[in-house]
Amino acid sequence: MRKLVLIMMMCLAALSSYSCAQSDEPVTQVSGKKILVAYFSWGGTTKRLAEEIASLTGGDLFSIETVTPYPTDYTPCTEVAKEELEKGIRPPLKDVVKNMDDYDIVFVGCPVWWHTAPMAIWSFLESKEYNLKGKIIVPFCTYAATYRDETLAKIVELTPDSEHLKGFGSTGSTSGAKGWLKEIGIIK
Template structure:
């Protein structure tokens, strides 16, 4: 097996993938959501609990009607007039966030117009946007696509649609996109600071052997991390 030093590994490729051991999720996450009937709020709270993100409720200055039919009439008028309903509060410390989840119910086949207001109120350059929505029957994909469309300066990860207030599948989705601390494929091996670790690639070559809390590997892929009596797989 070929043993490579940390410095040599760092020089192998242009794209270096950091393998952090025992660290928390490095991303600061905001879950911004609009909820009328409570379904989206339920899913947003679940996402916040899973990701350790912070919640921001998007609330209109003028509340929507509490009854279903009058609310749908207001929502349709807003859509047809391309309205931008005013939002009550602003996100504090916007620049501190790396990942922005944006969630809403499906209203008239797409995201409510207040989501347009939110998207136009902030600079998304350098941010990663993760769309999610709640729906009764259809137009999930159209709503997720609309959130992507109105945040063109951001990077985007796979979105998620929840039927009603169901959180079924949310944890699996968050794992898949690497948003759960400890299960992201980057930060899921905890070792003692002074423990010796050995990192292998899938062909059995040693890509690192020593004492470090962060190791650079030549490319994304599957690695085996061995520390004393612990052996774990890491997917980057």
Template sequence: MKTKLMALLAVLLFCAGANAQNAPVNEQPAKKILIAYFSWGGNTQHVAEHIAALTGGTLFRIEPEKPYPTEYTPCTEVAKAEKEADARPAIKKRVEDWVQYDTIFIGCPVWWWTAPMIINTFTEGYDFKGKTVIPFCTYASTYRDETLARIVELTPAAEHLKGFGAVSKNTKGIEEWLKEIKMLK
């Protein structure tokens, strides 16, 4: 009986080894994509949703524990005070199972010539080693490049791909950009 069990085990191990050899060598596990974004007026959310629809990524809204004022001028005053104080506004929730994500899009509006301070809070809360970060932002007329560069600066342990800036909620050019950085076929 013991000999039959050993023979059966040997046959099973041989078959498993043969199947492993026949598996495609170049097949990689699918990369998991996270689209983390902060949006005050809805523009960045619109762009993030478009990126998610094209890439199949998971959306994560970066929400402050204390909401920003809903009116424009008071919101800009709070944003300016946060920037001047180098503040780190608290975030409501964390990304679940962070380790499963390989690629992280990080998006925000341009506030006071750069990324809002809540982006600092977000990036300081996670380990980006081994991740690929792709910045994106929404802006009215200027400081796109400075904001994209700030997101890269905040994630030095990550690899980085070329970022994208959208004027307001305009999604024109996003599909071409995603193809250029090899996030779409």
């Protein structure tokens, strides 16, 4: 079934490539699909990567923000993040995507906190506001040294009824994003 969907998306992309090539808009392989790039960022690194993904795909940006902001100093922030993880706290979010049903592909990104996705991501993906069933979820993350794979896997785990494309992790540079988006068939 996945192969059939991929073949159909490739055929649609081929049929629309002539008209897309005449435009300054990003040329996606999944023409006709609406893309959302949702991200949580504390220090700005994940935000820069999310903005690059949105720029390359033509997707809409959505910043995942908690009602109570995390401390701006590193150590107090890590203490709050660790407590949330250990206690399973899903922090309330400031806003929701009002038109989630309009999106076919949802990129979900975050930094690696305590070896996994921050609890704000859990709040976002577990929200009763959204039906992510059947949507294509594409995880991405930023990290200092390690636990990239565990963080990408957590985003997949939190969206069991969705389809998933290969995720991407970066230590801060956005330079690999374009190659990754080509590899997973989102852009040409």
